[in-house]
Amino acid sequence: xxxxxxxxxxxxxxxxxxxxxxxxxxxxxxxxxxxxxxxxxxxxxxxxxxxxxxxxxxxxxxxxxxxxxxxxxxxxxxxxxxxxxxxxxxxxxxxxxxxxxxxxxxxxxxxxxxxxxxxxxxxxxxxxxxxxxxxxxxxxxxxxxxxxxxxxxxxxxxxxxxxxxxxxxxxxxxxxxxxxxxxxxxxxxxxxxxxxxxxxxxxxxxxxxxxxxxxxxxxxxxxxxxxxxxxxxxxxxxxxxxxxxxxxxxxxxxxxxxxxxxxxxxxxxxxxxxxxxxxxxxxxxxxxxxxxxxxxxxxxxxxxxxxxxxxxxxxxxxxxxxxxxxxxxxxxxxxxxxxxxxxxxxxxxxxxxxxxxxxxxxxxxxxxxxxxxxxxxxxxxxxxxxxxxxxxx
Amino acid sequence: xxxxxxxxxxxxxxxxxxxxxxxxxxxxxxxxxxxxxxxxxxxxxxxxxxxxxxxxxxxxxxxxxxxxxxxxxxxxxxxxxxxxxxxxxxxxxxxxxxxxxxxxxxxxxxxxxxxxxxxxxxxxxxxxxxxxxxxxxxxxxxxxxxxxxxxxxxxxxxxxxxxxxxxxxxxxxxxxxxxxxxxxxxxxxxxxxxxxxx
Numbered sequence: 001x002x003x004x005x006x007x008x009x010x011x012x013x014x015x016x017x018x019x020x021x022x023x024x025x026x027x028x029x030x031x032x033x034x035x036x037x038x039x040x041x042x043x044x045x046x047x048x049x050x051x052x053x054x055x056x057x058x059x060x061x062x063x064x065x066x067x068x069x070x071x072x073x074x075x076x077x078x079x080x081x082x083x084x085x086x087x088x089x090x091x092x093x094x095x096x097x098x099x100x101x102x103x104x105x106x107x108x109x110x111x112x113x114x115x116x117x118x119x120x121x122x123x124x125x126x127x128x129x130x131x132x133x134x135x136x137x138x139x140x141x142x143x144x145x146x147x148x149x150x151x152x153x154x155x156x157x158x159x160x161x162x163x164x165x166x167x168x169x170x171x172x173x174x175x176x177x178x179x180x181x182x183x184x185x186x187x188x189x190x191x192x193x194x195x196x197x198x199x200x201x202x203x204x205x206x207x208x209x210x211x212x213x214x215x216x217x218x219x220x221x222x223x224x225x226x227x228x229x230x231x232x233x234x235x236x237x238x239x240x241x242x243x244x245x246x247x248x249x250x251x252x253x254x255x256x257x258x259x260x261x262x263x264x265x266x267x268x269x270x271x272x273x274x275x276x277x278x279x280x281x282x283x284x285x286x287x288x289x290x291x292x293x294x295x296x297x298x299x300x301x302x303x304x305x306x307x308x309x310x311x312x313x314x315x316x317x318x319x320x321x322x323x324x325x326x327x328x329x330x331x332x333x334x335x336x337x338x339x340x341x342x343x344x345x346x347x348x349x350x351x352x353x354x355x356x357x358x359x360x361x362x363x364x365x366x367x368x369x370x371x372x373x374x375x376x377x378x379x380x381x382x383x384x385x386x387x388x389x390x391x392x393x
Numbered sequence: 394x395x396x397x398x399x400x401x402x403x404x405x406x407x408x409x410x411x412x413x414x415x416x417x418x419x420x421x422x423x424x425x426x427x428x429x430x431x432x433x434x435x436x437x438x439x440x441x442x443x444x445x446x447x448x449x450x451x452x453x454x455x456x457x458x459x460x461x462x463x464x465x466x467x468x469x470x471x472x473x474x475x476x477x478x479x480x481x482x483x484x485x486x487x488x489x490x491x492x493x494x495x496x497x498x499x500x501x502x503x504x505x506x507x508x509x510x511x512x513x514x515x516x517x518x519x520x521x522x523x524x525x526x527x528x529x530x531x532x533x534x535x536x537x538x539x540x541x542x543x544x545x546x547x548x549x550x551x552x553x554x555x556x557x558x559x560x561x562x563x564x565x566x567x568x569x570x571x572x573x574x575x576x577x578x579x580x581x582x583x584x585x586x587x588x589x590x591x
Binding site: 172278358 | 431434
C-alpha cells in the first residue's frame with residue numbers, strides 16, 4: 001500500500017535510495033545536497049539498508065569511486081551539487097563513455113561566481129554534453145519517482161548510460177511537502193536485481209574498461225554512445241509506463257499542461273513549472289488561452305516531440321534558469337529554437353532568463369510574460385528577446 | 394490553492410524559526426491538509442535575520458515561490474522590528490504575532506502602519522518558566538496555531554506530544570516542559586482571540 005507522508009526533496013531522494021538499496025555509494029558533502037548522503041549513512045548505521053558507503057575526499061573521488069564500483073559490477077550512485085559537479089567534470093565523461101549505468105542525485109545549485117548557494121541550473125546545464133541522461137523534477141514527489149525510474153533506464157541493455165536525477169536546490173530539496181511513497185517491495189520489484197553482462201570482477205569473462213582507442217575505432221565508440229542516447233528515449237517512455245502501473249503517476253519526456261488549445265505556451269523546467277501552472281490556471285479563469293510545457297527529460301533532448309507539441313500555438317516563452325554567456329540566450333532556448341526550425345513548427349519563440357542564483361520566480365512574473373506576449377502578438381509587434389525576469393533596474 | 398493559509402516567519406539564525414515552520418507543516422499534515430514548509434536561505438549564521446514560510450491548503454500546492462502577501466506573520470525576535478519590514482504585504486484581515494513582553498498597543502508604532510490584528514506573546518518568559526531556557530519557538534508555534542485556527546488546541550497538543558516523543562527520544566526530560574510551554578501560550582492568548590474568525 002502506498003503511504004502518505006511529508007518530506008523534503010532531499011529526504012524523499014534519500015528514502016528512494018534506501019528502498020532501492022544500491023550496492024555502493026561514495027559521496028562528499030556539498031550544500032544543498034549534503035542531507036542525501038547524511039540520511040543514507042544514517043539509514044546504513046541503523047541497519048535499514050546495506051549499501052557500502054564510502055566517504056571520500058572530494059567529488060573528483062566520489063565520481064571516480066562510483067565508476068570504479070560500477071565497473072566492478074556493483075549498482076552505484078553518488079549525490080552532489082554545483083562546484084561538486086564541476087569537480088567531477090572529467091569523470092562524468094568517463095562514466096558515460098565507458099557506458100556505466102550509475103546514478104547521480106543532483107541538487108541543482110548555481111556555479112560561482114558570485115559565490116552563492118541557491119538554485120539555478122548552471123551545474124547540470126554545464127554537464128549537458130557529458131553523455132548523461134538528465135531528468136528534472138518539479139517537486140519532492142517527482143524527485144522520488146524519477147529516482148526510482150533511474151536504474152531501470154540506465155541498466156537497460158540498449159542504453160547502458162548514467163542517469164542524473166535533478167531537483168531544485170532549497171526550493172524543493174529543503175521544502176517539506178506532502179508525498180506518496182511506494183512500499184519497499186514494490187520499489188524492489190520495480191528496480192529488480194542488477195545483473196551486469198560484463199564487469200571487471202568476473203574472471204570467467206575478462207573485460208577492459210577505459211583502454212586507449214586509436215582513431216580507427218574511437219569514432220565508432222562515440223557513435224555507439226550516441227545511439228545509446230537515442231535508444232534511451234524508447235526506454236524512458238517504457239519505464240514511465242511501467243511506473244504508472246505501480247504508482248498511478250504518469251510521466252513522459254514532458255508534461256503538457258492545458259496546451260491543447262493554447263495560444264501561448266511557457267516552456268519551463270523544474271520547480272518553477274509548478275508556479276507557472278498555477279499562474280496558467282489563474283489566467284485561464286480570466287479567459288486567456290495559455291498553457292505550460294514542463295520539460296522533464298533534457299537529455300536525450302526530445303526535439304521532434306517538443307516541436308510537435310508546440311506547433312499549434314502562436315508563441316512560446318522559453319524559460320532558461322542558466323546563463324551560458326554566448327550573447328544569444330540560454331541553453332534551453334537555443335535547443336528549442338533549433339528544434340522549432342528543424343521541424344518547421346512555424347511559431348514565434350521568445351527566450352527569457354529567470355531565477356539565476358536563487359532569484360525568486362513568482363506567479364506575477366508568469367502573468368507579466370504572458371501579458372507581454374499577448375500584447376505584442378495582437379499588435380503585430382516583435383517582443384524583446386533574451387530578457388532577464390525580476391532583474392533590479 | 395488558493396483559499397489556503399500562507400504564513401511568513403521572521404527570526405534570527407539559531408532561534409528555531411525554520412524548525413517551527415517545519416513542525417507546523419508536520420502537524421498540519423496530520424490533519425489531512427496539503428502543506429509546504431520551507432526556509433529562505435542566505436549566508437546562514439547565528440543571529441542573522443532569517444525567513445521561513447508555510448502554505449497550508451486543501452489541494453496540492455504547486456507554487457514554489459516565497460510568500461509576499463501572507464495571512465499571518467510570526468516574529469520570533471522583537472529586535473527585528475527595527476531592521477525588517479515584517480508586515481510587508483501582510484493582508485489587512487490577517488494578523489501579526491510578536492514575541493515580546495509588551496502589549497500590542499505598545500508595539501504597533503513599529504509596524505509601519507499595519508492596520509490588522511496584532512498579538513503579542515512573551516515567549517521568552519514562557520520558555521524560561523517551563524524549560525528553564527530561552528527557546529522561543531515552541532510558544533511561537535503554539536501562538537501561530539492558536540491565531541490561525543489551522544487546527545484545534547486538543548488535536549494540536551496531541552500531535553505535538555507524539556512529535557516531541559519522537560524528536561526527543563533521547564532527551565525525554567524536555568518533553569513535559571515543551572508541552573507546558575504550548576499549553577501556557579494557548580491559555581495566555583485565548584482571551585484575546587477573535588472567536589468569530591477562528
